[in-house]
Amino acid sequence: MKVLVTGSAGQLGRALQTSAPPACEVTAVDRAELDLADAAAVGAFVHGLKPDLLVNAAAYTAVDKAESEEALAHAVNADAVAAMAEALRATGGRLVQVSTDFVFDGSSPRAYRPDDARNPLSAYGRTKAAGEDAAGPDALIVRTAWVHAAGGANFVRTMLRLMAERESLRVVADQIGAPTWAGGLAATIWGLVAKDARGIFHHTDAGTASWYDFAVAIQEEALALGLLARAVPVIPIATADYPTPATRPAFSLLDCSATRAALGDGYTHWRTHLRAMLKEELALG
Template identity: 65%
Template sequence: MKVLVTGASGQLGRAVMDLAPHSVQVTGVDRQDCDLVDVDAVRTMVTDHAPDFIINCAAYTAVDQAESEPELARAINADAVEAIASTHSGRLVHVSTDFVFDGTSSRPYRPDDARNPLSTYGRTKAAGEDHLRERDLLIRTGWLYAAGGRNFVRTMLRLMSERDELGVVADQVGCPTWAPGLAKTIWGLIGAEADGTFHHSDAGVASWYDFAVAIQEEARAMGLLQNSIPIIPIATADYLTAARRPAFSLLDSSKTRDLLGDGHTHWRMNLWHMLRAEKHLG
């Protein structure tokens, strides 16, 4: 089986490449190989590689910057997906986001729940979803992080080593998700010949404040931080951003877990795994 992975140098793309089954012939491409803004280049890439599967890990993820660059966000998050889907004769595995929901639910969002994105980023990701075909596979996730990537965990580690005090939003709730766990799920769903929409996140629930407190505790225990600093819970209204974010973005992953039969790892355990890998990176 030939598989092409877009966004191969990103934190999810690297995990997908690293965890590819030995029986799979996997090729990774990134920005320097194909500019996803160039629709003709995208179509040529698909035609030249002619894979059985394309796993699309590439995305415009600068949530706030997307408010001032909507055309660029749409080109990467929606138009490139359309170009892949309309050119590719095989199956497309596309990764999307909890930001397609508005955060007003009183329970975790199920794969078939109505979308109502609040931001340009969320709207462009929803538009990308709409280009998938019946045989394709859509996997939504959120709060993604991995060792060596650009993410909340590494930002917190830096700020905690630089500042005497840190305020973190406490009224946005979701679940941190370790990229290698999502990569494992992607390969599992491919192996199960799944199609349609699935959700993946780690087990449990957290606010960004809860996540930050856990990062500091685990990093101190592991020797990644020398000192602890006060972490102050703040409201979203006290930390204004260009893009609106859902206040509640838990994803219901029960459909995924039932199909794969692989249990559910709590986010704090996966945070420990990530920080251990981060320590090994130096």
């Protein structure tokens, strides 16, 4: 099977490449090879390659910057997806679109199910919701949240750097979700592809956390592995104490039960995958 993976240098893109099934002939591209802001170029590239499967792991993800660059974010997160879907309809390929918890407004009293109504609060969320629509009814859409991987640009590595540099940290404690290891997300995507799944599925690691909970766990696990030499106070704060241009959902836990049922596998707690990620980070030096 000929597979095109976009976002090859990103956390998920790398994980998809390293875990691809043996039967997959993977072509992986990043922005330098394919600019998703150019929908015509995207369509032409897909037409030329004619992949059996396209996994779109690329996105405009600068959440706060998107508030002032919504047109660019829409071009990458929605217009490019529309071009992919149109080209794949012509060539007979399938599309996997990776989406986000930011399509929800955080007001749900329970974990969000795939068919729950969307109501994004930010430009980033709006453009990713538009990307879901552009993918079309035959696409596989996988929503996820709080992704991390060794060597990537993510909350875990930011915390490690700040904990080594500062005498204390203030971390938001009233935004609730679940961290997600990119390796587990990639495995779920490949598993759903093998099942020929279509429609919307959710994937995060099991459990619940605030950003504060996540930061505390990062420090504890990093100290145990020797990635940090000392502990610093981690102080919980409210979202209101850390204003940002983009509004984040206060609660974005995703219900992944349909995904686990489709794959017939179990749940892995986010802290287990955090520990594995930090061991990989240690091995990187």
